[in-house]
Amino acid sequence: MMTKKAVKIATRAAYDRIDEMLIEHQISNYTKWINTVNKLLLEFGKTNNRGFIFTLNQDLFIERFYRNPSRDPSRQFYNARLSIPGIDKYPMWFMSEEGNPFNGTPTEEEVKQFYTLKGDEYHTLPNKNEFNSKEGSLLKGSYFLIKLHGSYNWISSDGSDMMVIGRGKSKQIHKEPLLTYYYDLFKEVLSQDQRRLLVIGYGFGDEHINSILSEAVREHKLKIYILSPESPKSFKEKLCDGFEKSEDTIDIWKGVSGYFQCVENVLLKDVYGNQFEKEHFYNIFFGKNNCK
Numbered sequence: 001m002m003t004k005k006a007v008k009i010a011t012r013a014a015y016d017r018i019d020e021m022l023i024e025h026q027i028s029n030y031t032k033w034i035n036t037v038n039k040l041l042l043e044f045g046k047t048n049n050r051g052f053i054f055t056l057n058q059d060l061f062i063e064r065f066y067r068n069p070s071r072d073p074s075r076q077f078y079n080a081r082l083s084i085p086g087i088d089k090y091p092m093w094f095m096s097e098e099g100n101p102f103n104g105t106p107t108e109e110e111v112k113q114f115y116t117l118k119g120d121e122y123h124t125l126p127n128k129n130e131f132n133s134k135e136g137s138l139l140k141g142s143y144f145l146i147k148l149h150g151s152y153n154w155i156s157s158d159g160s161d162m163m164v165i166g167r168g169k170s171k172q173i174h175k176e177p178l179l180t181y182y183y184d185l186f187k188e189v190l191s192q193d194q195r196r197l198l199v200i201g202y203g204f205g206d207e208h209i210n211s212i213l214s215e216a217v218r219e220h221k222l223k224i225y226i227l228s229p230e231s232p233k234s235f236k237e238k239l240c241d242g243f244e245k246s247e248d249t250i251d252i253w254k255g256v257s258g259y260f261q262c263v264e265n266v267l268l269k270d271v272y273g274n275q276f277e278k279e280h281f282y283n284i285f286f287g288k289n290n291c292k
Helices: 004-028 034-045 061-065 108-115 128-137 169-173 177-190 207-220 232-240 247-254 263-268 276-286
Strands: 051-055 143-147 150-155 161-163 196-200 223-227 256-260
Touching: 004 061, 004 108, 004 150, 004 161, 034 051, 034 061, 034 263, 034 276, 051 177, 128 177, 143 150, 143 177, 169 177, 169 207, 177 207, 207 247, 223 263, 223 276, 232 247, 247 256, 256 276, 263 276
Parallel strands: 051 143, 196 223, 223 256
Antiparallel strands: 150 161
């Protein structure tokens, strides 16, 4: 049986490899499909209302690839500038429409060195006193990335790795002031009436997350939309009859207002494609013709 320390070491090694793969994609310029992902994230962020990306993932996919719009308020998509509450500076690796960070054409080694995490890109989270002094100013801007289980490059306020893994996730979250704030924010946002939530890649296996979703469906008419390659029938069986079955998962199924199996068309095809399924998906969330 692996010890808790061994699990953390193995998890750290896995995330090291994931980040290496992301950097390799930067080097090989294999990012054409990222245009479509960025287009989707921009659409959710460019509204006049506050937008949120809540994620349980601890990798740096969004930080590595999201093209953060210009800092100029007069420019298009300014409202879609993404920030991470509680992390004081914008990460160096945020892509930007403001230009190439290199002078001329960089070598593969220069790209790798630029994107490899450095000391000041490991963020130590605020302790209780530090957090209390800044809590009121955390939600600056209008578009936020909320990493509910921490991040690969975060260090806990007590100096340890800040990655919520294994059992007892709720207890781990409540040991960290910033993650407690994130969890409460997740509940607050979904507790507003008639919210819509698009779910991509979540397996509905975390009880502390499911309880918030379930309550939001029951009490606040939350509408849930699923984007998944899994069939709706299989998904329903898992929630309502499978090993994860609970009152919460049954309520979650009742809150599903739309189900999209066209993952490849929505996320992996070129943004200028004319796929019917992608158009239908974009029409549901943003209105006609916004997929182009």
